Amino acid sequence: MIITEKKPIDDIKASLNESKKIFILGCGTCATLNQTGGEEQVKEMTKLLSEKDIVGTVVPETPCDKRVLKRDLRPVAASLNAADAILVLSCGVGVQTVAELTGKIALPGLNTRFIGMVERIGEFYQRCLACSDCILDETGGICPITRCPKGLLNGPCAGHMDGKCEVNREKDCAWVLIYKRMKDIGQLDKFKAFRKPRNYQISTSPQQIVWK
Amino acid sequence: MSFISSLEKSLATSKFTITGELTPPKSASIEDVLDGAKLIKDDVVATNVTDNPTSRVVMSTLATCHLIEKQTGLETIYQITCRDRNRLALQSDILAANALGIKNILVLTGDYITMGDHPEAKPVFDLDSVQLLWSIKRMQEESVDLAGKKLKTPPKLFVGAAVNPGLDPIEPEIIRLEKKVDMGVKFAQSQCLYDPSVLEKFMGQISHLDVKILVGITPLLSAGMAKWMVKNCPGVIIPDEMIKRLKEAEDKVKEGIEMMVEVVSKIAPMKVAGIHVMVPERADLVAQTVKAIKASGAV
Numbered sequence: 428m429i430i431t432e433k434k435p436i437d438d439i440k441a442s443l444n445e446s447k448k449i450f451i452l453g454c455g456t457c458a459t460l461n462q463t464g465g466e467e468q469v470k471e472m473t474k475l476l477s478e479k480d481i482v483g484t485v486v487p488e489t490p491c492d493k494r495v496l497k498r499d500l501r502p503v504a505a506s507l508n509a510a511d512a513i514l515v516l517s518c519g520v521g522v523q524t525v526a527e528l529t530g531k532i533a534l535p536g537l538n539t540r541f542i543g544m545v546e547r548i549g550e551f552y553q554r555c556l557a558c559s560d561c562i563l564d565e566t567g568g569i570c571p572i573t574r575c576p577k578g579l580l581n582g583p584c585a586g587h588m589d590g591k592c593e594v595n596r597e598k599d600c601a602w603v604l605i606y607k608r609m610k611d612i613g614q615l616d617k618f619k620a621f622r623k624p625r626n627y628q629i630s631t632s633p634q635q636i637v638w639k
Numbered sequence: 640m641s642f643i644s645s646l647e648k649s650l651a652t653s654k655f656t657i658t659g660e661l662t663p664p665k666s667a668s669i670e671d672v673l674d675g676a677k678l679i680k681d682d683v684v685a686t687n688v689t690d691n692p693t694s695r696v697v698m699s700t701l702a703t704c705h706l707i708e709k710q711t712g713l714e715t716i717y718q719i720t721c722r723d724r725n726r727l728a729l730q731s732d733i734l735a736a737n738a739l740g741i742k743n744i745l746v747l748t749g750d751y752i753t754m755g756d757h758p759e760a761k762p763v764f765d766l767d768s769v770q771l772l773w774s775i776k777r778m779q780e781e782s783v784d785l786a787g788k789k790l791k792t793p794p795k796l797f798v799g800a801a802v803n804p805g806l807d808p809i810e811p812e813i814i815r816l817e818k819k820v821d822m823g824v825k826f827a828q829s830q831c832l833y834d835p836s837v838l839e840k841f842m843g844q845i846s847h848l849d850v851k852i853l854v855g856i857t858p859l860l861s862a863g864m865a866k867w868m869v870k871n872c873p874g875v876i877i878p879d880e881m882i883k884r885l886k887e888a889e890d891k892v893k894e895g896i897e898m899m900v901e902v903v904s905k906i907a908p909m910k911v912a913g914i915h916v917m918v919p920e921r922a923d924l925v926a927q928t929v930k931a932i933k934a935s936g937a938v
Binding site: 576577578579580581582583584585586587588589593594602603606607610618619621622623624627 | 721722726748749750751753754762764765766767768769770773774785801802803806807808810811812814815817818821822830873874
């Protein structure tokens with residue numbers, strides 16, 4: 428899941444600046460589950476921007492999917508066209524898809540934080556950096572690239588204390604977790620293997636996949 | 640037999656080797672650190688020169704090492720971390736180190752960037768310390784860089800790493816030391832040690848490894864410092880008795896050094912190669928500690 432967080436309302440108002448007619452667009456998937464861009468949050472935003480002229484709202488099923496966005500914007504085309512700017516309550520992908528599809532000013536209402544696991548609503552943990560070269564088979568199913576701040580590949584640095592990370596003593600040391608997990612599942616031999624430097628060429632942005 | 644450095648020679652031929660540590664100046668002038676080098680010159684075989692320690696900006700390690708060696712004759716151990724440079728920068732600095740006459744290198748991962756004075760900077764960590772050791776091994780043994788491209792003249796450095804005997808769990812640290820030794824590490828300097836029983840256990844656990852251990856020695860200067868270290872420094876275990884002695888001592892620095900003399904007398908018979916004495920920003924105390932240890936006849 429793409430984990431998002433609401434931007435401070437003052438920042439949103441500053442970015443809307445001179446725009447008077449505002450269209451508010453949510454996200455029916457990740458941001459709905461995150462409670463940052465669902466029907467309720469769109470309503471809430473309408474109230475927070477009471478000094479503006481809110482010309483319409485919609486919560487497309489997946490604003491990051493151009494085909495679905497096109498379908499879900501059709502019924503609101505008239506009000507959307509009347510807007511000076513579209514405030515998008517979705518991840519950065521949604522904002523850019525809306526801008527690309529409509530050609531209008533699309534502004535972010537959320538900050539995109541990370542790809543994460545949902546423990547419960549309001550409790551999200553980053554688990555994947557989308558590095559393009561998954562090594563979870565080598566590390567007991569725990570990602571050191573994401574969960575070790577230094578992205579170490581050959582075991583923990585000497586900064587762990589009570590199983591916690593030197594960077595933040597409230598977070599677990601990823602490599603102590605990996606060690607314990609791999610010991611439990613009988614994979615210590617694999618833990619001991621030397622892992623070569625990563626190939627960053629394969630994760631150079633912008634990434635794209637186009638089937639031939 | 641020829642040795643790359645005085646440090647290598649001392650580790651091979653002396654009963655007990657002592658190294659020190661200096662921090663490059665937060666300054667564009669080398670003078671302050673040269674004074675420190677002169678203070679410890681006769682007490683240590685070589686001195687580490689730290690690399691933006693605790694992620695604070697100071698003068699480049701490479702330049703500091705070179706100027707210390709050139710102007711004081713004290714041999715240096717060039718500390719290199721993976722935090723601030725990618726694999727291109729690291730390799731070019733290693734080639735430069737050799738060209739500047741530096742003989743020893745100590746490879747570290749490096750403290751995380753948010754711990755220092757530029758917490759908003761982008762951390763690098765392109766390589767980890769084991770991978771950097773691998774690149775040095777390839778440069779030295781195969782005369783190629785990490786891309787496999789030929790080096791006209793390979794570097795010839797005596798290579799070390801860090802180790803922390805007080806970590807819990809300890810097994811990942813031992814595995815990591817095994818990897819480092821596989822990658823050409825000949826000596827390892829440890830985290831500050833206060834409890835000889837921690838080291839005794841650790842030395843038993845690494846007896847299969849061909850690596851010289853220099854035990855980290857940092858005199859405690861007050862009970863407050865001791866408590867702070869226990870709380871904040873991973874793997875530092877300080878017996879309560881030491882904290883009590885510091886509280887009661889009238890001259891705390893003298894007591895702190897005396898306790899280190901006692902620790903060294905206990906660890907000297909444990910198959911350790913020697914000690915690594917470090918007191919951040921206080922070269923005078925490094926000299927004082929080494930002199931007290933030597934005078935005691937503990938080593």
